[in-house]
Amino acid sequence: MIARPFPHSYGRRFDSRFLRATVPNQRVGLFGQLARRREMADTTQPAAKLTRVDYRADTEFAATASPAVSWATETEIPGWVQAWAELEADGERVRVDGSISVNVAWPFRPLRPRETRRLRVRVAGQDGSASTWSDVRSVRGGHLDVGEWTASMIGLAAPSDLGQPAQLRTRFDALKQVASATLYSTANGVYEVEINGHPVDADTLKPGWTSYQWRLIHETTDVTTLVQQGGNAIGIQLTAGWFAQRYGFGDDATPFYGEQPAAALQLHLEYADGTSEVVSTDATWKATDAGRVVAAGIYAGQHDDLRREQPGWTLPDFDDSAWLPARVDESSVVPTPRIAPPVREVAELHPVARSQSSSGSTILDFGQNLVGRLRVRADLPEGATVTLSHAEILTDGDLHTGSMRGAAATDSFTSAGHAVVWEPEFTFRGFRYASVEGWPGDVPADAITAVVVSSDLERTGWLETGHPLVDRLHESIVWSTRGNFVSLPTDCPQRDERLGWTGDIEVFAPTAATLFDIDGFLSNWLADLAAEQHALDGIVPFVVPNVSGVFTSATAGWGDSAVGVPWTLHQHFDDTSVLERQYPSMKAWVDVVDRLAGERHLWKGGFQFGDWLDPTAPKESPTDAKADKELIATAYFHRSAAILAATAELLERPEDATSYSRLATAIKDAFNREYVTPNGRLSSDAQAAYALAIAFDLAADRDTELRMGEHLAGLVRRNGYRIGTGFLGTPVIMDALTRTGQLETADRLLTQTECPSWLYPVTQGATTTWEAWDALLADGSPSPADTSFNHYAFGAIAKWLYESLAGLSATAPGFREMRIAPTLLPSFGRVSATRITPYGHAAVTWSREEGRVRIAATLPANTSATVQLPDGSEPFTVGSGTHEWTVAGSSRSINRVQQLSMRTDLAQVIEDPDAYAAVLGALERHAPHAAQTLRTRTRWEPGVPLDVEFFILPKAVQSAIDDDLSLYQLSPNA
Structure with missing residues (x-):
């Protein structure tokens, strides 16, 4: 890109000092704006601020005529609750009674396209306190009226290659004084627009990737300062982007949408005298392929010849006589306004x-x-x-x-x-x-x-644990989220894939919603999911947009994204509108699975990914996980039916609520008959099976659930406290262990550094989360499967870090009500989590101090929290403000091995980290191959001593190992 000045309103915003910061009230977090909602000064008098209109806080333009409005209040008054609020738009005032302040329905007449309303808010508390008016925020209609889109899709008339780059331009005259100029633009491809030599914005890869055959996004941009009275020119640099791209695997990759990109725009000019006109793309535009961009593709790369640069080609006096008339494509897709951040x-x-x-x-x-x-x-x-x-x-x-x-x-x-x-x-x-x-x-x-x-997502979550590897894991998860949230949620950002895999985002959406404001981002993607699903009679494809070229079938976990993702957005952002829009999609998915399951309510047969990439699955067959695929499928069927029932009740659809609630109960009963024994064992004795059964509320009662937790903990210990789950089991295994009181096991699993584990990649220098647990082998060489080093699915652990380890979670949509309940794992001495909720800043910090545990919490105004202290006392409720409690602490309890020898039981060794390290060291000195077996293949069963496990070793080697072990002494600080 040739260096060109940006208009003053589009200056670049990055700053490298943001890259390592973690806590927002100290510095700005990674890529995050220092929360806009924190800009208000603390005061005993409430201070209100508009935080969001529609889905975006980065633009005045709203995507709908009646955008939802949110505001937050800051005050030092403890327990402050809003009694009423008053909204004003250009002198028109509307009072909103009650405590609602998030996603409040637009109370004024609908916005007209390009209309500007000046909005402000003030609030009053139940205690009689009242705020002054907030700062004014301009809100503009970023949509178009029905029939107002008239632009044609245009492109290069005689392209020579697939996805041929093109330059498009036109000249127009503004013969009167321009009062306002608004640009609406889109493309089947990727484009940039200049007016009179200036870029119209600092966005990139516009308009992003949608299911082009059904849905296009248009940008709405104020370009008033760029249009001059007299002669003007508009230029579009157009490339293939995601549109004119080959999709598929290997030699099967072929163009999916089309072979050539095209762009469309219309510029609405409103003159000072009240008249207006529209400049649109049409057959009068000119095009050339003789520009600096020789080739550009998402996968292949970009190749420019700067000798071909045509200086001034977006200026009005440029000579375009050698350019040819543009190609005009027929298109029935009318673009809709952007709701996601660009x-x-x-x-x-x-x-x-x-x-x-x-x-x-x-x-x-x-x-x-x-x-x-x-x-x-x-x-x-x-x-x-x-x-x-x-x-x-x-x-x-x-x-x-x-x-x-x-x-x-x-x-x-x-x-x-x-x-x-x-x-x-x-x-x-x-x-x-x-x-x-x-x-x-x-x-x-x-x-x-x-x-x-x-x-450009706003950062909303920060975490510090005092455990260097866990903190680095957290930052790796943040980087993987940012890297894979480029227009849509992708599986990976580097290889010839970068697709919106539905299963990946289904398991990761709760973590993403913890770290960033993803409401508009995923709401946008869900619109494509619904369109693709409609074309498949209710089946959700593996990827959205659906371009992979592989077969499509109903598959648990992946298809359940139709239900799980909108529910996540509602829970984190109190967004009911996404449930309203997606309800037909949610219902269609559950109905599809209901037909497949039949009267037995058990989802059996058909293709399933299952617990994809379980570490024990063969590299050539990653679906061959330990957990039974049909058990997993039925578990997901139950979860989606239960969520759909809750959604129907929320949306006041009583018949559906009753019907799907009964269905969820029937599935749970069928699951227990088919897969659960009376003592809480599952027919599939695998970590993922127990984790999902517990996390998805499938146990018949609490006693059975606790026994499931015991079995799960036993499996984890038997596996040497290493992870034994794939994409579906990993996000919920820590929830299952802590929910059933298996805290020692949870601690050992989280802090494990041997492969497979969350921290193994960190010990290997990972700065993002990996697709496979062993993407890089211990010797530093890549796995033969050549998997991705930037995949977010296994990073779903971050949700648990915030909600359970730190103890900050929501119990009502949007964090209107919260739960403060830290989980004091032995390996952690201090944990701090901060969230920017729709209501404002919330934080929990706990630390161990001389046998006591100190817990501090901050709640934003207009919220409350139920507090469960770790001393087992009865829970209680607190209101907004700053709180602090100190309770009795607990010390780590480890079953220490006092004397170590080849006769020591395997179970004793694995439960004592120092003993395990001593055994491993002795084996590495005398029998390295046995050390590798200890790491990767030993089943840590009670009643099996070391000499039985390694009976095949020569007696002399066993004796030498035994001599080394006899020197083992209990650590004095244990």
Whole structure:
């Protein structure tokens, strides 16, 4: 990208100091704006502030004529509850009685397109206190009236290659004084717009990826300052993006939507004299393929020849006589306004190290696996071509491109012989390392910067545990969320996939909603899910948009995203509108599964992913997990039916509420008859099976649930406190253990560092979460399966870290009511969690202090919380404000081995971390192959001594090991 000044209102916003901050009341968190809701000064008098109109806080434009309105109140008055609020729009006032302040229905007449209303709010408390008026916020109609969209899709008339880049332009005259200019723009592809030589915004990869055949998004942009009286020009740089792209795996990849991109826009001009006109894309526009962008694709990369740059091509006096008339495409899809935050450049990283590959190229290490692209500052000879390649890891000092699969992940530019700032703005990469080839001489230290790209989500969650590896895990989860939330929730950002896998976001949505405000982001994606599902008669495809090219069938976990994701948004953001919009989709999915399950209410047969990527599953068959697929399918069937019943009741659909509640009960009864024994054992003796049964409320009673928890803990111990679950079991296993009181087991599982575990990747230098537990082997080499190093599914543990370990969770939608209940795991001495809820700032911190536990909590105004202290006392309720309690603490209890020998029981060894380390060390010295067996294959059963487990070792080796073990002594500080 040639360096050009942005209009003053679109300055870049990133700041590298944001990258390591964690707690919002100290500094700004990773990529997060210091919460806008915290800008109000603390005061004994309530102070109200409008926090969101519609789904977005980053624009004045609302996507609907009657947008929902939210506000927050700050005050030092403890237990403050709103009695009423008054909204004012341009002098028109409406009073709202009660405590509602989140997603309040628009109380005024509907906005007209492009109309501006000046909105403010004031509040009063039940105690008689009252606020002054808030600052004014402008709200503008960002939608179009029915029939108002008239623009044609246009593109290059005679393209030569698939997804041929194009430049499109037109000239128009504004013969009167312009009072307002509003641009509506979209594309089947990716585009940028300039007016009179200036970009209209700082967004990138517009308009993002939707199910193009059914749904398009238009941007709404105020460009008044860019349009001048007299001659004007509009230019569109257009590339293939996600539209003119091959999808599928390997040689089966083919174009899905179309072979050429196209763009459409209309510029609404309102003059000072009250007249107006519209400039739209049509057959009068001109097009060329002779611009600087030679090729650009999401997977393949971008290649520019800067010698082909046409200076001034978006200015009115540019000579376009050599350009040809644009192609006009027929399109029946009318675009709708954007509700999700746009994709933007949100941060910059500079190299932390450099090296040289075996081929002589310069390799840059940015210290973080990230998603984005490289910005290059160069002054090179004309004709010099610089090529940039990308990778997540290095092997033998070179880029390892196996995890890229078929994605070339290569960008290049050819110099025009003058200084330039260049960036491949029509693509993105997942990488930590980059190689630079073709640079004459040494690459200057400040020449290349990594630009982080993501949907511009507001950060809402911060966590500190005092455990360095767990804190690093948390930051890895944050980075993976950002990296995979680029327009839609993708499985990975680097290889020739980057698809919206429904199962991944089904399990991860609660964590994502903890870390970021994803309400508009996922609401937008759910609209595509509903469209794709409708085309498949109620079946939810594996990916949305559905372009994978593989077969489609109803599949548990993946299809249940139709129910689980909207419910998550409602729970976290008090968004009832998403339930209203998605209700037909939710109902259609449960009805599909109900037909498949039949009168027995057991989902049997058909294709299932099951507990995908269970660590014991063969690399060539990741669906072959330990947990029975049909048990898992029926468990999900129950959960979705129960959520649908609750949704129907919330939406006042009593017949549906009764019907689906009965269905959920029938499924639970069938599950218990089929899979549960009287003593709480499951027919599928696997970690995931027990975890899901407990987490999804499938136990017949509390006693059975507790026995399930005991069995689950036994399986975890037998597995050496290593994780034994895949995509579906992993997000809920810690919930299941803590819910059933198995805290020691939960602690050992969370803090385990051997593979497979959450912390093993961290010990291997991971800065994002991995697709597979062993994506990188202990020797530093990649797994033969070449899985992704940036996959968020296993990062779903973060929800538990906030809600259980820290003890801050919601008990009513939007955190109107909360629960404060820290889980004091032995390995943690201090834990702090902060959330920016729809009502404001909430936080919990607990710490151990000289045999006591101190708990501090902050609740925003207009909320309350039920407090369950860890001393077992009766729960109680508190209102907003700051609270502190101190209770008796507990110390860690470990069954220590006093004397260690080859006759020591396996169960004793695994329950004492020091004893385990001593045994492992002795084996590594005398029988390394046996040490590997101990790590990966030993079943830690009681009643089996070490010499029986390793009876095959020569007697002399056993004796030497025994001698080493005899030196073991109980740690004095244990």
